[in-house]
Amino acid sequence: MNKTEPELTTWAIEVEALSKSFGNNRALSDIDLKVGRGEHVTVFGPNGAGKTTLVRILSTLSKPSTGMVRMDGEDIRSDPAKIRRRIGMVSHETFLYDDLTVYENLKFYGKMYGIPSLEEHIHEVVSQVKLESRLYDRVGILSHGMQQRVSIARAMIHSPSVMFLDEPEVGLDPRAVIMLRDVLESINTPERTVVMTTHNLKQGLEMGDRVVILNRGKIVYQASKGDIDMANFPEVYEHYTGTAE
């Protein structure tokens, strides 16, 4: 086997003994997690559990204090730019420029990803999030729900194989959450690996093949969807976190 090629693996993401500290505060402690290609994993946890820190490390935005993260068998720190090409991220923050139009924002990010036939891609992703009529409006005048849909289009512009969704529904009204869920389900294709963090148990259970509960920086529970009693899951969540949804 060519030594420069990554070892063939069925795992899209492998996390081994991952820890992260901020000064004396340990945000993540000995996390071991494997996510299969095309698998959709939902990470639940109360505020401060370490969900965002985990997603920031997986997406190369933050460095772990100790431990290893591999994506498709490659250490994500060996060539972060190459890894980032495979990653899309939607957070409760949109990463968008309010004073640019939807089109200008998507064009900017598309150029940064070096997308060929960018115009075609922009129209494709905008139609996926159903915002064709707002393409030339400034992002700042759109509602938060619409901005979040533009943010999904931004994350989709380079057709990533791995998508991180970090509490995308935060700050949205119930109607916008339903709209967002429809859009997220449309991008949730079987080929795409998705890791989503959320407080919303119902949405998380619907979208995930596997569920992980993170509490105080540790994985305290994980189970496949088939093994979960949906009706009793709120009690399970409360048992492991000490807090209700």
Add this chain to the structure above:
Amino acid sequence: MKGSVGKIFTIFWKDILLEIRTKEIITSVLVFALLVLVIFNFAFEPETATMGLVAPGILWVAFTFAGVLGLNRVFAIERGNSRLAGLLLCPVDHMVIYWGKLLGSFTFMLAIEIVVTPIFLALLNLPLLLPRLILIIVLATLGFTSVGTLFSALAINIRARDIMLPILFLPIVVPVVIAAVEATVVVLQGDPWGDMLTWLQIMIAFDIIYLVVSTLVFQYVVEA
């Protein structure tokens, strides 16, 4: 390499477009620089010998403090909506982001100097076109913005960033400002090229040091 240059210009053009829309940097910095010149003009009589000695200082005080004001905004526009995270997620070397932002801050500061300098020269009854002064301004602005862009990124996560940026940044950039003031004295007094050569060499040396160090250090500044 070609791809990186294209992405540097993509970031630069995005910043230009945002500035055209908001006019946040140009308006505030230009007004501040002009205000400094006008106030000093009232303090010193234009025709006196004292003015000849203090004029270079006045010009560089205006550029330095106006520049700090502008540098505060360079990365501030990436703070809202976690836009810096969006930039850092792009599949580019972080030095591409640094050079894109540097190109923007260099252009904004140069644009302000293009407006302010002729007004300054007119107030002093000096010729409006001084090629040697243009060279000094370009070299000093390059040094100023190369290290200033790095410190602007450093200050983005500091709570008292408006105060901390000048405190951290000005001691570092002092050699370039001093060299610019001394070289400007030579130009305004009409002394020969040879007299300003040392100051030009100092500016070129610091420009190179600042550019190389800032390019290498930038990724550690923006990565948590």
